[in-house]
Amino acid sequence: MSRVYLLHSTQVQTVHERKASYRTFDAKSKEQQKLINEAIHILDSLGIPVEDKSARKLERMALAFLALCDVKNSEEWSLAKSLDEGYSLRTRDIIDYLNRNFGEK
Numbered sequence: 039m040s041r042v043y044l045l046h047s048t049q050v051q052t053v054h055e056r057k058a059s060y061r062t063f064d065a066k067s068k069e070q071q072k073l074i075n076e077a078i079h080i081l082d083s084l085g086i087p088v089e090d091k092s093a094r095k096l097e098r099m100a101l102a103f104l105a106l107c108d109v110k111n112s113e114e115w116s117l118a119k120s121l122d123e124g125y126s127l128r129t130r131d132i133i134d135y136l137n138r139n140f141g142e143k
Contacts, residue, residue: 062142063097070140073112074100101142105135 063071077100082088088096104110105127107118119125127135136142 063093066141069111073104073109076112076115077101077103077109101136101140102132104140105132108135110139 063074066074074097078088078096081099081103086099088099091099107120108125109115109118133142
């Protein structure tokens with residue numbers, strides 16, 4: 039089953055919710071938006087709960103996952119890193135990674 043998670047901001051019902059949930063998502067490139075949706079789909083497929091989460095919470099979960107896998111675009115999924123390879127990040131490293139690669143502030 040194919041689900042759309044954060045496709046575009048018109049899915050949000052109220053202006054207040056739109057500002058809170060989609061401000062950062064809308065600012066990202068279409069490629070980054072696609073990558074975030076792919077990450078959420080993978081997390082959902084792995085059984086990570088994605089229901090009843092705000093759009094911003096889903097975006098942040100996906101971005102943290104991308105940082106931990108060191109994936110910056112859709113073509114890099116096959117190169118995703120893992121603990122088995124000795125790749126790990128501290129919380130501050132994740133924040134720096136997201137600031138550098140995804141424009142998070």
